Amino acid sequence: MTIIQRLLSEEQTLMRESCRAFVDDVVIPFIRKDWQREWSMTPDDRLPREILEGADRIGIRTLGVPDEFGGVELDKASEVRTFALISEEIARGDSGLSDKLVQNWKVSVLLRNLAPRHLQEKWFTRLVKDPQFLLAHCLTEPRGASDRWLPYNVPEAAMQTRAVRRDGGWVINGRKQFISNGYDAGLYVVYANTDPKVGMMQGTSSFLVPRETPGLTVARCNETLGCRFMNNGELVFEDMVVPQDHLLVENEALGKAGIYFQPGKIIQASKNLGVGVRAFEATAEYVQNYVQGGRILIKHQAVALRLADMATRIEAVRALRDRAAQAVDDGATDADVLCNMAKVYASEEMMKVAQHALELHGGNGVMLDFGIEKLFRDAAIFLHMDATADVSRFKIVKSLFPHSAGKYAGPEA
Numbered sequence: 001m002t003i004i005q006r007l008l009s010e011e012q013t014l015m016r017e018s019c020r021a022f023v024d025d026v027v028i029p030f031i032r033k034d035w036q037r038e039w040s041m042t043p044d045d046r047l048p049r050e051i052l053e054g055a056d057r058i059g060i061r062t063l064g065v066p067d068e069f070g071g072v073e074l075d076k077a078s079e080v081r082t083f084a085l086i087s088e089e090i091a092r093g094d095s096g097l098s099d100k101l102v103q104n105w106k107v108s109v110l111l112r113n114l115a116p117r118h119l120q121e122k123w124f125t126r127l128v129k130d131p132q133f134l135l136a137h138c139l140t141e142p143r144g145a146s147d148r149w150l151p152y153n154v155p156e157a158a159m160q161t162r163a164v165r166r167d168g169g170w171v172i173n174g175r176k177q178f179i180s181n182g183y184d185a186g187l188y189v190v191y192a193n194t195d196p197k198v199g200m201m202q203g204t205s206s207f208l209v210p211r212e213t214p215g216l217t218v219a220r221c222n223e224t225l226g227c228r229f230m231n232n233g234e235l236v237f238e239d240m241v242v243p244q245d246h247l248l249v250e251n252e253a254l255g256k257a258g259i260y261f262q263p264g265k266i267i268q269a270s271k272n273l274g275v276g277v278r279a280f281e282a283t284a285e286y287v288q289n290y291v292q293g294g295r296i297l298i299k300h301q302a303v304a305l306r307l308a309d310m311a312t313r314i315e316a317v318r319a320l321r322d323r324a325a326q327a328v329d330d331g332a333t334d335a336d337v338l339c340n341m342a343k344v345y346a347s348e349e350m351m352k353v354a355q356h357a358l359e360l361h362g363g364n365g366v367m368l369d370f371g372i373e374k375l376f377r378d379a380a381i382f383l384h385m386d387a388t389a390d391v392s393r394f395k396i397v398k399s400l401f402p403h404s405a406g407k408y409a410g411p412e413a
């Protein structure tokens, strides 16, 4: 790919180079050679420990953790753009691995902003010390997540996981599903209803829950279509007791999680872009070497057109992603709408890029050991993460037309 990434700071250029080397030298060779590993039904055996150790060595496991706790603090003025750049680079190697790492960054941003100092010291120190330590953010429940994203802010749509104050602490009962790093994390941020009489925006609180907390069970690792190294999991809380100081935000946790949601959408678009970039690179190599009809594939016009289409979609997504990331870094008023646009646009465009890759590889495209079908599977996951495509579109219209757009849930006023 000859297109140049423009306007990178020195910090971003250096990080991008070390990520690219890590992906080219370690991640891609592992994925190609050990392609069966993502299918291991023993989730602990999927990702070799050395991969997270390697990520730790180049400093990308603890992004967002303040310097004073030993993390890698980025320039705040361009932090989200740097998250974007790195998550794209790592997803070019494997999007599940990228997801594993970005959960740490996103939750670290949340803790940095919301957790009391003694808890930051305790948990950031543990995170920094142990290269296998991961974080997870637990919102979604079996009754569905779209109501939360819209939001459908009425008592009957509130979270079913309940936290009740007792003896100076909190007792939590409920269940969370579809949680990235849910199977592996050492520390969870859990959202629970603390006031059933009001809507979720006014009655949801967030708690820090260490993995070893009695009453917490990691019920299962979900077997996903793609991004399988993220070890997506389901958690059950049965009379789980959390001390008072582990309450992060009382009642207004969803509003406060905004500091996490916007970077989250950018990172989502970026991981997705990384999958498309890899699909393009692999296809570009294939069509310049594989011969049919007496010439290499790229010399067939139909193939050339598809290749141009893939490259154009990638650049269009990158341009929108960069614009949205800049808006988030700047705290701009249009950041919300741009984030949702970038996320939903990436999910649909990269699906098309992955489909072109699959088709241009012919039968090889669907062979498990060839590596292309994995990109197609990974791309499909992004249609569902961090809000569905349709719900993201509702958010876009609601931002653009706040006075006339619908609520898209419940009776209209």
Ligand SMILES: Cc1cc2nc3c(=O)[nH]c(=O)nc-3n(C[C@H](O)[C@H](O)[C@H](O)COP(=O)(O)OP(=O)(O)OC[C@H]3O[C@@H](n4cnc5c(N)ncnc54)[C@H](O)[C@@H]3O)c2cc1C
Binding pocket: 137, 138, 139, 140, 143, 144, 145, 146, 147, 149, 150, 177, 178, 179, 180, 181, 224, 227, 232, 381, 384, 385, 386, 387, 388, 389, 390, 391, 408, 409
């Ligand atoms: C791989 C993966 C990783 C994830 N990681 C996490 C995580 O780390 N933490 C976390 O908390 N969650 C996580 N999620 C959950 C994710 O945010 C939700 O899956 C997503 O928001 C969609 O919610 P849902 O699956 O409950 O779908 P539902 O809300 O049940 O939606 C089902 C369908 O109904 C449509 N729909 C819903 N409401 C409306 C409406 N009002 N009008 C029209 N159509 C509607 C939706 O668009 C969709 O097509 C993850 C999900 C996946 C797949």
